[in-house]
Amino acid sequence: MEDKPGNVSIEQERFQLRRLEISDKKKGFIELLQQLTVCESVSDKDFEERYQELAKHGDEHVICVIEDRHGGKIVASGSVFIEKKFIRNCGKVGHIEDVVVDSSIRGMQLGKKIVGFLTDHACSMGCYKVILDCSLENKPFYEKCGYKQKEVQMVKYFI
Numbered sequence: 001m002e003d004k005p006g007n008v009s010i011e012q013e014r015f016q017l018r019r020l021e022i023s024d025k026k027k028g029f030i031e032l033l034q035q036l037t038v039c040e041s042v043s044d045k046d047f048e049e050r051y052q053e054l055a056k057h058g059d060e061h062v063i064c065v066i067e068d069r070h071g072g073k074i075v076a077s078g079s080v081f082i083e084k085k086f087i088r089n090c091g092k093v094g095h096i097e098d099v100v101v102d103s104s105i106r107g108m109q110l111g112k113k114i115v116g117f118l119t120d121h122a123c124s125m126g127c128y129k130v131i132l133d134c135s136l137e138n139k140p141f142y143e144k145c146g147y148k149q150k151e152v153q154m155v156k157y158f159i
């Protein structure tokens with residue numbers, strides 16, 4: 001996509017990467033998350049409450065999106081939150097979650113842009129590392145984003 005110099009600015013104009021805004025619910029943000037995992041429909045009230053709750057965390061919990069200006073839809077998203085620890089001289093760790101790109105537009109480097117933005121954010125917040133969980137299928141994608149496999153994920157579901 002970015003092989004030809006002219007294409008870069010066209011794509012930059014078309015795809016806007018920014019933080020989540022409250023109006024993004026009307027632009028298909030929840031429908032996009034439904035491509036990631038189970039995500040029931042969310043009422044406007046519940047969305048606003050959760051949005052305001054997250055907004056209180058400021059730079060410590062960031063959800064970013066890419067809007068496709070051709071049609072005004074949200075076509076990619078991801079989030080990062082900053083964990084404050086006592087270890088490593090009261091160090092901080094970034095946790096990347098919920099990375100998704102609309103199925104109609106995958107393979108256009110948008111996933112890489114989302115992960116790059118979230119990674120840079122964790123770095124700028126002073127984190128000594130940034131981590132995420134993914135399926136084996138997505139391992140090559142994250143490797144292309146500069147990540148490497150380390151250890152294993154453990155989980156216990158409550159529902």
Ligand SMILES: CC(C)(COP(=O)(O)OP(=O)(O)OC[C@H]1O[C@@H](n2cnc3c(N)ncnc32)[C@H](O)[C@@H]1OP(=O)(O)O)[C@@H](O)C(=O)NCCC(=O)NCCS
Nearest residue numbers: 099100101106107108109110111112134137138140141144
């Ligand atoms: C995984 C996902 C986010 C990738 O988004 P995308 O926009 O299609 O990926 P990109 O176009 O940015 O890909 C970047 C690079 O990774 C490669 N890549 C992407 N997915 C890959 C995969 N599953 N296997 C191998 N390589 C892959 C691309 O070919 C590209 O390589 P290049 O830089 O050499 O051209 C997207 O497929 C998706 O939303 N999947 C469903 C939800 C999901 O599983 N999310 C991850 C949760 S952990």
